Amino acid sequence: MPKLTINDREIEARDGAMIIQAAAEAGIEIPHYCYHQDLPVDGNCRMCLVEVEKMPKLTPACATSVSEGMVVNTHNERVKEAVRGVLEFLLVNHPVDCPVCDQAGECRLQDYYMVYGLHTSEIPLEMKVRKRKVIDLGPMVVLDTERCVLCSRCIRFCDHVTGTGELQFFGRGDHVEIGTFEDRPILNPYSGNVVDICPVGALTSRDFRFKCRVWFLHSTDSVCAGCSTGCNARIDHRDGAIFRMIPRRNPDVNKSWLCDEGRLSIHEIGRGERVRRALIKGRDGMQAPASLGEALDAANTGLREAARKYGGAAILGVGSASATNEALFLLARYVKGQLGGDQLEFRLDSEDRKALEPEDKILRRFDKHPNSMGALALGFAGDEIGGIEGAISKAREGKIKAAVILYYKPLVTRETDALAEARIAELVSLLEFSVLFAAHKADWQTDAGVLLPVAAWTEEEGTYTNYQSRVQAALQAINPPGDAQPAWSLLAALLEASGDTSVWSSSTDVLSDMKQAVSAFAGIDLDSVYSQGALISTNGAL
């Protein structure tokens, strides 16, 4: 652990760290374009020049490793002058179209100009080298070559992360242009990341550009619900509308990346009609709207009656690999504690097996649900049931008569989803009484005895357990529509209505209880859950 001095501050750095990393860890920011913590060092932009005592020339902080006793200065006049010079060169041919650039507000050229530049441009506009603009590079990316600072981050991403090598520099001197061969689209399944890492407005998001100026957006920390990897993400929204999802760095899970399907999954929630009000099926077999209170009472009454008539073993709790740990915990508690049931199941599509199976070498997994491992840890894979198919045959045989069901449409879809939904529909149709929590409407839901409007992922609050058995928190970004509520909160209300005396005022309360009640969760540290995630112990559950 070498000790060094940066700007008169003594700091201790990791062995082999570059000056820029050591500084960042000590909270000292060194300007940079090409350096990125999850890409190989390239050292091409020279924005990170710093002065190191005993070195004759300024040195790039991103490519110089720390050593014992090093004395670094990142902001004296000599450094500032050099950085200003670098910036001036970078801006020589810049088109200065910032007012119509979608990067405005998160552009490193603008930001650094305000700190280091503030020079007057010596180059009249008509003398600038003009390059190509608004080039379509496929489903995620739009390219403006004039704004590129030639940092090569996007190239290194395609070379080293996806290994697909689509992007390159062409030409030389001030005519160098970033681009793809013959302007071919970038079709790798992670292409959206090049937009995030481009420090300027050269690569912008096809999906997000010109939808909203970024300074109007509010950000909420979340976890992608697109598969069992559980990439850490940030959801940007305004006035109840979601605009984009971008990665939140977690070196242990997704580094700085998201897959394209996951990134675009935010739009799925808006597709299809939402369940906005509770419905209760009357004696005539028709569902009629009801208040949440009425619906919860009807749910309790119906389920208790079934439990009394057929015994607790005839009541099934169907969790969902898309539900939060908190919702699943409360569901189990309700079925077991209030109905005397012991049958829990969640597998519509062998999620338990797929959860660990990688779909590629980078992030994606075959299980397109965020919380299969949580459902497993909370005991939802009932061996004596054997998945949804087992539940269906039990219902056919009349061994299962009623159920409480959490059902969510997957956000990232695969061919097998229709089958999974058909199975749930079949189960509901076979039951004498069912309470169904659903976020989106579907025809088969008319078979449910009580239909409860539940929040979809971005409106939920709670934790998911990813394939590594890491519990990670997703906060609520926007409000659910109509009467819908987060699943944990509906279930808490159901428990209260049925006489459970616990009071939970937030999903964190539920998590604390879960820590007490479920041994797998006993060791988790709540603070970690809300930052890098916390591993649960999985012995027994797997």
Add this chain to the structure above:
Amino acid sequence: MIEFSQEAKRRYNAIVSHYPEKRAALIPVLHLAQREFGWISQEVADYVGELMDYPPSDVLSVATFYTLLHKKPAGKYHMEVCRNVSCWLMGAYRCVDEIKSLLRIDVGGMTEDGRFSLNLTECLGSCGTAPAMQVGDRYYENLTPQSLAEIIEKLKND
């Protein structure tokens, strides 16, 4: 789809065998491709990429960096006149004008019969005998408008 001739394939294998891994042979292979196809079109870049396990973008990136690799069709005699200090001081511009008027082409242009094309280049390392010009593998030195007329005449009849 283009393809190397048998002879070029033989040369390709020989070139590649000089290197510990074939990707290292990119530049000599591009020279070979240029001889074979005349210039490095996108089609050629694609072909070379496939041959050498490079994404085509990498091949084109290298090709567009080097001026000796042509990114558009060049004449059978591609005349590259040095435009750096020594040559220019010694009257290279007059030679360029002479070529332009003799062949009726501009810098960057090619004669209609595809025999001649003209370009300017950076220092050819032949400053002592400026003005200098390179045509294919040959150097022509101490150029004057008169000597140029003779050179062109000879090449025409070649």
